[in-house]
Amino acid sequence: MRKLLLVPFLALLVAAAPAAASQSKLLQIRMHDPGCHSFYLGGGSDHRQYATTLVRSGPVTLANYDEAALVFRGPAGFVKHEQVGQKITLTKKGVYQITMVKQAPDDNHLKLTVK
Numbered sequence: 199m200r201k202l203l204l205v206p207f208l209a210l211l212v213a214a215a216p217a218a219a220s221q222s223k224l225l226q227i228r229m230h231d232p233g234c235h236s237f238y239l240g241g242g243s244d245h246r247q248y249a250t251t252l253v254r255s256g257p258v259t260l261a262n263y264d265e266a267a268l269v270f271r272g273p274a275g276f277v278k279h280e281q282v283g284q285k286i287t288l289t290k291k292g293v294y295q296i297t298m299v300k301q302a303p304d305d306n307h308l309k310l311t312v313k
């Protein structure tokens with residue numbers, strides 16, 4: 199089931215790659231098991247690196263390459279949804295909790311600190 203869903207998903211990734219590469223601070227959230235989604239830190243197909251907690255200097259632009267919309271909860275009541283394939287730019291300093299809509303209880307809860 200997951201493999202069938204992954205094929206069109208990968209096609210989307212390839213199509214989005216040139217635009218993503220032009221933004222120096224773009225951070226990708228990718229579908230990645232275990233945990234369903236993670237920050238992608240780079241590396242080739244055999245050495246991909248992922249993280250669930252990151253600290254970055256702002257502003258930070260994130261691209262959603264997960265399976266579904268992501269929910270960002272940040273400082274001062276900040277709540278925003280980001281659909282698959284979309285980008286979101288975080289400008290306020292603080293800690294952001296990132297989850298996926300309807301995610302499983304044991305899926306990753308990502309934490310991004312923008313300083």
Ligand SMILES: [Cu+2]
Binds near residue numbers: 229298301
């Ligand atoms: Cu996910």
